[in-house]
Amino acid sequence: xxxxxxxxxxxxxxxxxxxxxxxxxxxxxxxxxxxxxxxxxxxxxxxxxxxxxxxxxxxxxxxxxxxxxxxxxxxxxxxxxxxxxxxxxxxxxxxxxxxxxxxxxxxxxxxxxxxxxxxxxxxxxxxxxxxxxxxxxxxxxxxxxxxxxxxxxxxxxxxxxxxxxxxxxxxxxxxxxxxxxxxxxxxxxxxxxxxxxxxxxxxxxxxxxxxxxxxxxxxxxxxxxx
Amino acid sequence: xxxxxxxxxxxxxxxxxxxxxxxxxxxxxxxxxxxxxxxxxxxxxxxxxxxxxxxxxxxxxxxxxxxxxxxxxxxxxxxxxxxxxxxxxxxxxxxxxxxxxxxxxxxxxxxxxxxxxxxxxxxxxxxxxxxxxxxxxxxxxxxxxxxxxxxxxxxxxxxxxxxxxxxxxxxxxxxxxxxxxxxxxxxxxxxxxxxxxxxxxxxxxxxxxxxxxxxxxxxxxxxxxxxxxxxxxxxxxxxxxxxxxxxxxxxxxxxxxxxxxxxxxxxxxxxxxxxxxxxxxxxxxxxxxxxxxxxxxxxxxxxxxxxxxxxx
Numbered sequence: 255x256x257x258x259x260x261x262x263x264x265x266x267x268x269x270x271x272x273x274x275x276x277x278x279x280x281x282x283x284x285x286x287x288x289x290x291x292x293x294x295x296x297x298x299x300x301x302x303x304x305x306x307x308x309x310x311x312x313x314x315x316x317x318x319x320x321x322x323x324x325x326x327x328x329x330x331x332x333x334x335x336x337x338x339x340x341x342x343x344x345x346x347x348x349x350x351x352x353x354x355x356x357x358x359x360x361x362x363x364x365x366x367x368x369x370x371x372x373x374x375x376x377x378x379x380x381x382x383x384x385x386x387x388x389x390x391x392x393x394x395x396x397x398x399x400x401x402x403x404x405x406x407x408x409x410x411x412x413x414x415x416x417x418x419x420x421x422x423x424x425x426x427x428x429x430x431x432x433x434x435x436x437x438x439x440x441x442x443x444x445x446x447x448x449x450x451x452x453x454x455x456x457x458x459x460x461x462x463x464x465x466x467x468x469x470x471x472x473x474x475x476x477x478x479x480x
Numbered sequence: 481x482x483x484x485x486x487x488x489x490x491x492x493x494x495x496x497x498x499x500x501x502x503x504x505x506x507x508x509x510x511x512x513x514x515x516x517x518x519x520x521x522x523x524x525x526x527x528x529x530x531x532x533x534x535x536x537x538x539x540x541x542x543x544x545x546x547x548x549x550x551x552x553x554x555x556x557x558x559x560x561x562x563x564x565x566x567x568x569x570x571x572x573x574x575x576x577x578x579x580x581x582x583x584x585x586x587x588x589x590x591x592x593x594x595x596x597x598x599x600x601x602x603x604x605x606x607x608x609x610x611x612x613x614x615x616x617x618x619x620x621x622x623x624x625x626x627x628x629x630x631x632x633x634x635x636x637x638x639x640x641x642x643x644x645x646x647x648x649x650x651x652x653x654x655x656x657x658x659x660x661x662x663x664x665x666x667x668x669x670x671x672x673x674x675x676x677x678x679x680x681x682x683x684x685x686x687x688x689x690x691x692x693x694x695x696x697x698x699x700x701x702x703x704x705x706x707x708x709x710x711x712x713x714x715x716x717x718x719x720x721x722x723x724x725x726x727x728x729x730x731x732x733x734x735x736x737x738x739x740x741x742x743x744x745x746x747x748x749x750x751x752x753x754x755x756x757x758x759x760x761x762x763x764x765x766x767x768x769x770x771x772x773x774x775x776x777x778x779x780x781x782x783x784x785x786x787x788x789x790x791x792x
Contacts, residue, residue, distance in 0.1 A: 325709060332706035345698055347499070359488050360707035408705065
């Protein structure tokens with residue numbers, strides 16, 4: 255489904271962010287990427303989201319080469335991917351419902367769909383009670399759940415979670431991971447980057463370990479080893 | 481689908497305008513000033529050209545014939561004159577008797593003159609022709625037709641022997657001067673307008689730059705969920721157009737009391753043109769010009785700002 259083929263990213267100042275990275279992700283897989291800060295995790299995700307182009311190599315999503323997509327096609331492609339960030343990136347002047355509806359509006363969905371889908375997706379992340387609250391009235395864990403709801407509401411094929419638990423306490427971290435697992439069980443591919451040893455060890459899913467821009471380990475039922 | 485998108489773009493344009501109200505204020509103010517100058521140019525143009533028309537109407541050429549001139553010859557000359565393309569028909573012919581009658585009427589309270597006229601026994605006055613040109617610049621060629629000599633504009637001599645003298649004391653100087661004033665006023669207004677339009681575009685451009693900066697989270701989220709370029713840019717165009725529209729409405733409202741006040745103070749000065757009546761009579765046209773310019777300025781500024789600062 256996703257295939258990185260000998261991808262390298264060298265910035266103009268000759269710093270190497272990624273070097274000769276190859277791996278594949280199958281549909282409905284749950285892949286965690288671990289590594290120190292600066293190991294290249296975020297660069298990898300950015301390139302998958304077509305925010306940056308690889309210096310060498312190719313990135314395939316299904317059978318299309320992402321780096322050759324034109325602007326309009328990139329938009330279509332991004333609608334197939336949901337993204338969750340460490341810092342949530344919710345719009346502070348809109349309530350939970352509006353934050354999620356906003357993503358659906360931008361994707362061009364009908365009003366009726368929005369009215370039906372938003373409560374449904376909030377139920378999935380167990381946040382139905384806070385539908386009319388504003389982000390500043392929510393805890394970190396709740397904010398992250400809104401952000402996950404926003405990422406999955408357009409029914410993407412892949413959900414990318416870039417350090418989603420980085421700002422959360424252990425209990426909320428556990429909740430978020432459970433939600434991601436649930437999403438994965440419902441048939442969506444999930445790619446997760448994290449520093450959190452506990453998360454990796456409890457997941458018992460595939461782990462890619464990165465160091466200095468390279469993938470140094472690829473374990474089927476991995477543990478956090480660095 | 482298309483309709484939903486347009487609706488959402490317009491809606492979020494209004495939303496962005498409303499939320500950034502205070503930031504928008506400076507754009508609106510400077511646009512009001514610009515539109516105000518555009519409107520003032522329209523008004524001053526109307527005042528000056530109506531004054532010019534009135535003066536133009538007072539310009540004419542009077543041809544005085546010798547008392548011995550044959551009426552048939554005069555009428556033949558009149559016919560020739562009427563065939564000149566520059567002459568605005570009709571050329572008015574007053575026979576000797578009519579000239580005398582109007583002379584007597586003019587001097588009916590002047591016993592002395594009338595007495596002198598009676599004592600003369602015969603009609604000392606010649607027939608006259610009164611000629612108007614279609615356009616003041618065309619008097620020269622009519623004058624040429626008579627082959628005039630002399631420096632005193634009130635008594636030029638003609639090549640036609642039956643003509644005693646030609647009076648062409650033009651308000652021509654006045655007209656030339658007024659035409660010059662109008663032309664330079666128009667030019668000044670034009671330069672000022674261009675200058676202010678540039679300032680408005682720059683300030684609106686900057687406002688939108690700030691708005692784009694403040695909306696960067698929103699734009700980021702939109703990009704990540706795959707919103708199309710036009711969907712992201714659209715609201716900024718709408719906001720720019722709204723600035724222009726609101727400024728135009730404010731300007732039009734401002735002109736209402738101002739023209740009433742001007743009408744009262746200038747009516748005796750600029751004869752015949754009531755500026756307030758002009759405003760209300762031509763409101764449709766002025767509305768279109770002001771609103772059109774406002775919306776155009778707003779849209780152009782947002783186009784520039786979006787192109788420069790909104791990398792999607």
